[in-house]
Amino acid sequence: MTIDAQILAALRNGKNCSVSGAELAIQFQLSRAAIWARIEELRSLGYEIEASPHEGYRLNKSPDLLHSDDLLARLGDSQKIGRDIRVFQETTSTNDVVERLARDGIAEGVVVFAESQTKGRGRLGRRWVSPSGKGLWFSILLRPTLSPQFITQITVASAVSLRRAIKQITGLTPEIKWPNDLLLNGLKIAGILTELSAEPDMIKHVILGIGVDVNLTSEDLPKELEGVATSLRIVTGRRLDRSGLAVQFLQQFERDYALLHSGRFEELADEWAEACSTLGKIVTIQTPGRLLQGRVEALDQDGALLLRTEFGRLERVLAGIVQSHPI
Amino acid sequence: MTIDAQILAALRNGKNCSVSGAELAIQFQLSRAAIWARIEELRSLGYEIEASPHEGYRLNKSPDLLHSDDLLARLGDSQKIGRDIRVFQETTSTNDVVERLARDGIAEGVVVFAESQTKGRGRLGRRWVSPSGKGLWFSILLRPTLSPQFITQITVASAVSLRRAIKQITGLTPEIKWPNDLLLNGLKIAGILTELSAEPDMIKHVILGIGVDVNLTSEDLPKELEGVATSLRIVTGRRLDRSGLAVQFLQQFERDYALLHSGRFEELADEWAEACSTLGKIVTIQTPGRLLQGRVEALDQDGALLLRTEFGRLERVLAGIVQSHPI
Numbered sequence: 001m002t003i004d005a006q007i008l009a010a011l012r013n014g015k016n017c018s019v020s021g022a023e024l025a026i027q028f029q030l031s032r033a034a035i036w037a038r039i040e041e042l043r044s045l046g047y048e049i050e051a052s053p054h055e056g057y058r059l060n061k062s063p064d065l066l067h068s069d070d071l072l073a074r075l076g077d078s079q080k081i082g083r084d085i086r087v088f089q090e091t092t093s094t095n096d097v098v099e100r101l102a103r104d105g106i107a108e109g110v111v112v113f114a115e116s117q118t119k120g121r122g123r124l125g126r127r128w129v130s131p132s133g134k135g136l137w138f139s140i141l142l143r144p145t146l147s148p149q150f151i152t153q154i155t156v157a158s159a160v161s162l163r164r165a166i167k168q169i170t171g172l173t174p175e176i177k178w179p180n181d182l183l184l185n186g187l188k189i190a191g192i193l194t195e196l197s198a199e200p201d202m203i204k205h206v207i208l209g210i211g212v213d214v215n216l217t218s219e220d221l222p223k224e225l226e227g228v229a230t231s232l233r234i235v236t237g238r239r240l241d242r243s244g245l246a247v248q249f250l251q252q253f254e255r256d257y258a259l260l261h262s263g264r265f266e267e268l269a270d271e272w273a274e275a276c277s278t279l280g281k282i283v284t285i286q287t288p289g290r291l292l293q294g295r296v297e298a299l300d301q302d303g304a305l306l307l308r309t310e311f312g313r314l315e316r317v318l319a320g321i322v323q324s325h326p327i
Numbered sequence: 328m329t330i331d332a333q334i335l336a337a338l339r340n341g342k343n344c345s346v347s348g349a350e351l352a353i354q355f356q357l358s359r360a361a362i363w364a365r366i367e368e369l370r371s372l373g374y375e376i377e378a379s380p381h382e383g384y385r386l387n388k389s390p391d392l393l394h395s396d397d398l399l400a401r402l403g404d405s406q407k408i409g410r411d412i413r414v415f416q417e418t419t420s421t422n423d424v425v426e427r428l429a430r431d432g433i434a435e436g437v438v439v440f441a442e443s444q445t446k447g448r449g450r451l452g453r454r455w456v457s458p459s460g461k462g463l464w465f466s467i468l469l470r471p472t473l474s475p476q477f478i479t480q481i482t483v484a485s486a487v488s489l490r491r492a493i494k495q496i497t498g499l500t501p502e503i504k505w506p507n508d509l510l511l512n513g514l515k516i517a518g519i520l521t522e523l524s525a526e527p528d529m530i531k532h533v534i535l536g537i538g539v540d541v542n543l544t545s546e547d548l549p550k551e552l553e554g555v556a557t558s559l560r561i562v563t564g565r566r567l568d569r570s571g572l573a574v575q576f577l578q579q580f581e582r583d584y585a586l587l588h589s590g591r592f593e594e595l596a597d598e599w600a601e602a603c604s605t606l607g608k609i610v611t612i613q614t615p616g617r618l619l620q621g622r623v624e625a626l627d628q629d630g631a632l633l634l635r636t637e638f639g640r641l642e643r644v645l646a647g648i649v650q651s652h653p654i
Binding site: 099123145147148149151152155179193194195196197198199200201202204287289318319320 | 430450472474475476478479482506520521522523524525526527528529531614616645646647
């Protein structure tokens with residue numbers, strides 16, 4: 001962690017009390033003048049830090065921006081996910097950035113955020129609207145020791161992590177639309193794009209791309225998403241702390257990713273099944289090359305959907321575009 | 328096709344007869360001096376082109392080098408595979424080169440050859456020895472409209488294509504060791520490395536990397552490959568025409584790749600089954616996370632191996648490291 005991250009952590013640990021400059025100076029082995037310089041730098045980024053001569057520094061308010069030091073400070077001790085956090089003001093797509101890092105051999109767990117994406121992607125090459133400062137657009141590099149056929153487990157794990165994080169921050173409980181969307185009131189608030197690089201029997205890396213519509217207003221959503229997407233702000237009626245939500249998600253996912261690796265995918269699958277609005281529904285699924293129709297019966301151990309088709313056969317569907325029908 | 332490729336094609340079409348410079352000049356709308364300059368350029372690369380004042384030009388011998396124009400000329404009309412051929416003197420791994428081309432959006436079918444690779448890869452990150460001018464080390468970019476789970480079909484298709492090409496050129500019939508090796512007398516002469524970039528339900532691209540030990544001598548093979556690998560030259564006792572083998576393979580694979588796309592994988596699977604030394608054998612297969620033992624019964628429609636385990640269960644194995652045992 002950088003000094004800035006450590007100072008922010010110390011101020012946050014102080015809760016509403018002040019932390020003296022002398023204490024910080026001793027803790028970080030810096031002069032009080034150097035601490036003052038760091039505080040000034042943080043203030044210039046929008047952190048409202050009160051300084052009183054006798055009491056010291058107090059963090060009154062954090063700006064609504066993604067700051068890698070702040071995210072690291074709030075995340076605390078992570079074993080894997082988010083040990084390395086990078087924030088870009090603008091990029092094409094955070095998945096592209098992580099793809100390049102992956103090829104350079106970066107360790108798993110790096111997280112790349114962007115305040116805005118010029119070419120945000122949804123599944124199957126679809127556009128993902130990512131206006132500046134309004135949402136969470138980020139990607140995580142994973143190097144799981146899984147066979148490529150279990151890739152959908154990662155999408156499932158991240159969906160339940162994200163659902164829990166949103167519940168924690170907003171009190172609202174999104175439903176999951178298989179395989180990769182989170183909905184509130186039937187409208188999309190988040191999507192997950194899992195990209196895979198592999199040999200037939202070995203995953204080289206997975207890039208988990210996540211987009212959450214946090215503080216978008218209805219003006220921020222393009223016309224074509226009317227009746228399709230919404231945002232946490234529109235639903236709750238208030239601006240939310242994007243950094244807080246990001247940190248909450250990364251902590252939840254750290255746990256779920258570890259569960260998955262210790263062979264406990266079933267626990268995630270059970271949680272997923274409870275949240276899944278697709279289960280039990282009569283659906284049409286467009287898979288590459290086939291159009292299937294039937295009732296969704298369960299989630300398989302590799303994350304596949306088990307579909308009882310109109311002909312009574314049980315089909316495993318690894319991925320596809322789902323449309324549900326009134327029962 | 329470039330002018331050089333077209334001139335080479337015209338000279339080859341002339342078989343052992345000469346082709347007049349005047350004819351070539353008319354055909355390519357160039358001056359006779361310009362044709363002469365191209366001929367000189369080809370000679371400098373090692374093409375032995377005889378010129379006689381009254382008869383014209385005759386191609387007596389091609390050099391033992393991979394030349395993109397020559398490969399294009401010999402390949403003739405290909406619909407897809409090899410419409411674009413690039414030859415490097417040296418590269419890290421041809422798969423790496425094609426990976427970069429893929430990300431730049433190049434169309435499928437581009438083939439990249441290297442005379443030598445400094446970091447040739449086999450499956451699962453293993454080294455592939457690729458000495459200069461001795462073998463065929465190349466990669467093909469594919470953008471199949473297949474679900475990622477069918478990726479092994481591509482390995483199977485390329486294995487039967489390569490086997491047919493080798494048979495055509497050498498008269499020898501290699502056996503196939505599932506999923507990606509070709510053997511002669513039980514020793515490896517070629518390997519196939521399939522690398523995948525995908526979303527769970529959509530392949531973005533596949534890179535098919537192929538290494539064929541063509542003209543390696545036993546001195547070219549490192550000690551650790553003794554009793555493991557051999558070359559076509561060692562087995563046949565003669566130097567072989569690498570370009571001819573490359574062209575033969577690309578033509579065979581063009582056909583098999585089209586078959587695969589028209590839903591006729593079964594025909595390839597039948598041919599594969601005939602050639603496969605793994606079928607019927609008692610084997611141990613190391614898959615990620617599991618060690619399986621049993622008798623190989625068949626190939627499944629997605630290219631998976633069907634293994635009757637020691638407990639009588641039929642297991643589908645998508646990939647793994649196979650060791651066979653004496654029955």
